[in-house]
Amino acid sequence: MNDDTAMRGERLTTTPIETHGATPMGSDRCVARRRHVLFVCGPGRMRSLTAEQVFATRPDLHVAAAGINSRAEHAVNADLVRWADVIFVMEDVQRRRLLDQFGEMMQDKSTVLLDIPDRYEYMDPQLIRLLKTKAVRHLG
Numbered sequence: 001m002n003d004d005t006a007m008r009g010e011r012l013t014t015t016p017i018e019t020h021g022a023t024p025m026g027s028d029r030c031v032a033r034r035r036h037v038l039f040v041c042g043p044g045r046m047r048s049l050t051a052e053q054v055f056a057t058r059p060d061l062h063v064a065a066a067g068i069n070s071r072a073e074h075a076v077n078a079d080l081v082r083w084a085d086v087i088f089v090m091e092d093v094q095r096r097r098l099l100d101q102f103g104e105m106m107q108d109k110s111t112v113l114l115d116i117p118d119r120y121e122y123m124d125p126q127l128i129r130l131l132k133t134k135a136v137r138h139l140g
Helices: 003-007 047-055 078-083 092-106 125-139
Strands: 035-041 061-067 086-089 110-113
Touching (some): 035 078, 047 061, 092 110
16 A cells, blocks of 8 residues: 555554464464454544554554444444454544444443544544543553
């Protein structure tokens, strides 16, 4: 993919369901499991995709982004909810919709409200600062 793809807000990483799995056979060293982090916003096009890109380079995390509304290109589904160790939502409405749609699956999930309104473009510098400030408190 090129820089034009990133500027359009298209996904630069593969989905976690496609990529996560066991440590390769024959590996002698003990590898710590990366935390699975799901970022959710309404349409899943600006805030959550930005968060995915911002945190994708952290070696201790495996990140994904999805949207909760019907217009989402990459919609939250049961597999993503099961996969996630922690779910970050941008607004409380997304947390409520996750609870409505996935009920019991959400009972043991750590859900963090970032309180970031839907007024930012993909990779907006102010959005990046907010994400780093708010999410890092919960990610270490």
